[in-house]
Amino acid sequence: MVIVMDVNATEEQILGITDLLSSLNLGYHISKGEERIVIGVIGDKKRLQDKPIEIMDGVEKVIPIVESYKLASRTFKPEPTIIQIDDIKIGDQNIVVMAGPCAVESREQLFESAIAVKNAGAQFLRGGAFKPRTSPYSFQGLEEEGLKMLFEAKQMTGLKIVTEVMDVHAIELVSKYADILQIGARNMQNFSLLKEIGKTKKPVLLKRGISATIEEWLNAAEYILSEGNKNVMLCERGIRTFETYTRNTLDLSAIPAIKKLSHLPVIVDPSHGTGLWKLVPSMAKASIAAGADGLIIEVHPDPKNALSDGAQSLTPGNFEILCKDLKIIANAVGRDFI
Numbered sequence: 001m002v003i004v005m006d007v008n009a010t011e012e013q014i015l016g017i018t019d020l021l022s023s024l025n026l027g028y029h030i031s032k033g034e035e036r037i038v039i040g041v042i043g044d045k046k047r048l049q050d051k052p053i054e055i056m057d058g059v060e061k062v063i064p065i066v067e068s069y070k071l072a073s074r075t076f077k078p079e080p081t082i083i084q085i086d087d088i089k090i091g092d093q094n095i096v097v098m099a100g101p102c103a104v105e106s107r108e109q110l111f112e113s114a115i116a117v118k119n120a121g122a123q124f125l126r127g128g129a130f131k132p133r134t135s136p137y138s139f140q141g142l143e144e145e146g147l148k149m150l151f152e153a154k155q156m157t158g159l160k161i162v163t164e165v166m167d168v169h170a171i172e173l174v175s176k177y178a179d180i181l182q183i184g185a186r187n188m189q190n191f192s193l194l195k196e197i198g199k200t201k202k203p204v205l206l207k208r209g210i211s212a213t214i215e216e217w218l219n220a221a222e223y224i225l226s227e228g229n230k231n232v233m234l235c236e237r238g239i240r241t242f243e244t245y246t247r248n249t250l251d252l253s254a255i256p257a258i259k260k261l262s263h264l265p266v267i268v269d270p271s272h273g274t275g276l277w278k279l280v281p282s283m284a285k286a287s288i289a290a291g292a293d294g295l296i297i298e299v300h301p302d303p304k305n306a307l308s309d310g311a312q313s314l315t316p317g318n319f320e321i322l323c324k325d326l327k328i329i330a331n332a333v334g335r336d337f338i
């Protein structure tokens, strides 16, 4: 439940509520809005059964949270979550861009990609070292060697690193090299992975499951949040529908839906969302127009010879053109694009 305080509630009245919650072993989150303070209650609300909070001084009303997730909900925390990674803020006024190859293939391929995306305006370098491939015979990634290359690329360019962690045993290793841990679509409901990542403080990019509803996706985020890690961003990457022309159907409506239901930042992946590089620029621009906080885009110096996802990868030249267009769209919807 959330306790909405009166516009004129005093510090003492707020303290009266938080002291009561603490005495009942309940946690709370205070949101300071422009007009009023909202207190989200964490824990078993049955403990408040015989406590008439509604009539306590300074309280305007008590609202139950009807959603199955709580910490991820906008009712619980009305103000947007802003994830800070050094000098970069995700979920704030500025649009963030993460770009790079699907998989780290070699030092040359990665460094060429890193320099290109950095020059075009990206703040993060993406690249998988552990690859969740549909076929076990496809390239599985360079593993720790790939992570080390990502780290070298970071030192060379200043780009931050986003890369996937596929299982619980690799969390510590990947965390040594990454600034953001990516949870892939296929792992969105790997609850033991979600819980373990929830015990770290690392920012997390939680991709939407291939057939996940918005509610299932927000509950997956709740698993991470409920373990204490508040640095979660949601990544729309397309869902499976009856359409076969595209690899997935990018659900643009999920962007405003998530913005309404949750306070977490939304990142869109138009590369996996379409599977076709020619569609990527339009979907990237549409995502920013629809309110996304950032993009994650596959860029490869030689898409035709890529070891994975070449068909959906932009060349550095096309990525540079896209970034120029994105700035115009971002500014048109009142966002900054550096």
Ligand code: PEP
Pocket: 102, 128, 132, 183, 184, 185, 186, 207, 237, 272
């Ligand atoms: C990826 O980012 O390369 C990837 C495998 O993404 P997804 O989990 O969305 O398929």
Ligand code: MN
Pocket: 102, 103, 272, 298, 308, 309
């Ligand atoms: Mn990929």
